[in-house]
Amino acid sequence: MEIKSLEQQKREAIANLQEFVDSCQKVREWKRGEAVRLRVLGFSYQEIQIRLRVSISFIAKNQKKFWEQGIEGLKLGYKGSKSYLTKLQQQEVMEWLSLPERRNISELERHLMETYSVVFKSRESYYQLLKKKPKLAERKQRKYSKRPR
Structure with a gap:
């Protein structure tokens, strides 16, 4: 009786894996699912x-994840974080940073908090935003800050 239930589990696993592999849009997830599916098939x-x-360790690791967590174990875990600023807001911040006044991290922090309620x-x-500051604006700023003697 137990042998039948193992066979039934195997058939269900193959069906679930086949469905997962067929619907995969990400290559890394597809490889994980296909490796496990082939292994279950023998x-x-x-x-x-x-x-x-x-690698063999890739196959074994993903097979273990599948048996412990099911299909969810084969999916990519990290999705990234949602940006605090929209693309339009980021563009507006870049325009603000490109103004001739000197901008520092405190001013940027205050501007984002007051304008977009973002902390x-x-x-x-903040440093990453300052690094993205348009280069042309930096050249103009240096040009105006140098005074002839």
Whole structure:
């Protein structure tokens, strides 16, 4: 009786994996699903390694994830974080930064808070915005700040 239930689990796993592989849009997820599907179908690690150009540890790791977490274990985990500023707001900030006045991190922080009600968790985010500051504006700023003697 237990052998039947294992066979039934295997058939269900293959069906779920096939559906996942067919609907995958991301190559890395597809490879994970296909490696596990082939393994459940009885392919050897070496055959899968050659067919998909993946390592044996990749196959074993994803097979373990699948049996522990199901299809969710094969999906990519990190989705990135949503930006605090929209593209339009980022463009407006770049225009503000390109004005001839000198801009520092405190002014940028205050401007974002007052204009967009945005406060970054990390100061690094402010530095990144300052780094993106238009180069032409920096050249103009240097040109105006140099006075002949």
